[in-house]
Amino acid sequence: xxxxxxxxxxxxxxxxxxxxxxxxxxxxxxxxxxxxxxxxxxxxxxxxxxxxxxxxxxxxxxxxxxxxxxxxxxxxxxxxxxxxxxxxxxxxxxxxxxxxxxxxxxxxxxxxxxxx
Amino acid sequence: xxxxxxxxxxxxxxxxxxxxxxxxxxxxxxxxxxxxxxxxxxxxxxxxxxxxxxxxxxxxxxxxxxxxxxxxxxxxxxxxxxxxxxxxxxxxxxxxxxxxxxxxxxxxxxxx
Numbered sequence: 459x460x461x462x463x464x465x466x467x468x469x470x471x472x473x474x475x476x477x478x479x480x481x482x483x484x485x486x487x488x489x490x491x492x493x494x495x496x497x498x499x500x501x502x503x504x505x506x507x508x509x510x511x512x513x514x515x516x517x518x519x520x521x522x523x524x525x526x527x528x529x530x531x532x533x534x535x536x537x538x539x540x541x542x543x544x545x546x547x548x549x550x551x552x553x554x555x556x557x558x559x560x561x562x563x564x565x566x567x568x569x570x571x572x573x574x
Numbered sequence: 575x576x577x578x579x580x581x582x583x584x585x586x587x588x589x590x591x592x593x594x595x596x597x598x599x600x601x602x603x604x605x606x607x608x609x610x611x612x613x614x615x616x617x618x619x620x621x622x623x624x625x626x627x628x629x630x631x632x633x634x635x636x637x638x639x640x641x642x643x644x645x646x647x648x649x650x651x652x653x654x655x656x657x658x659x660x661x662x663x664x665x666x667x668x669x670x671x672x673x674x675x676x677x678x679x680x681x682x683x684x685x686x
Contacts (some may be wrong), residue, residue, distance in 0.1 A: 476657055491673050499662075499678055510578075514672070551617075566617050
């Protein structure tokens, strides 16, 4: 079973509504990633954090998406105004220093967003 | 253009048979290669990694890397129904902040 916990597993929103997803990374993993996996199985990197600080994010994330990883609280990804094209599986992943440089990521089960 | 390209898109294998998956990268900055497996309704899970030229075997799974051609392959011996899943090739640079770059996956179906 995945040790990266994502909630909710499913969410359905209307266009223009906010959508918020949460992630508890694996214990001891300071690096957290958010990816979007679309219906064609394409992975798109959104943003990553190390110890609450943003390391890198794409333009899309800077505009309608917001994310944070506060200490002692779950990480979150929020879409301010959902669009139909945002319908996808949102995957949270974490890694630790021992494997971070090689790229190994530990994924949660994902939050499947459907925008009607 | 995808930086990590996988073939075939889908593959049907008889139970007990061999499945062979291919992956090619167009970015020479990639130094580490991974195979991830994703069952329906689940998140991807790391299957195995390969960082050096040659073969790496883990149980029924064998990965092969040719750094000169940036070609990676995965062979699944004695395929089982539980091997039916999406298989992703992923690559990373020597910079953990970049994360992984994934291919579009190969769907493997193992039939009895």
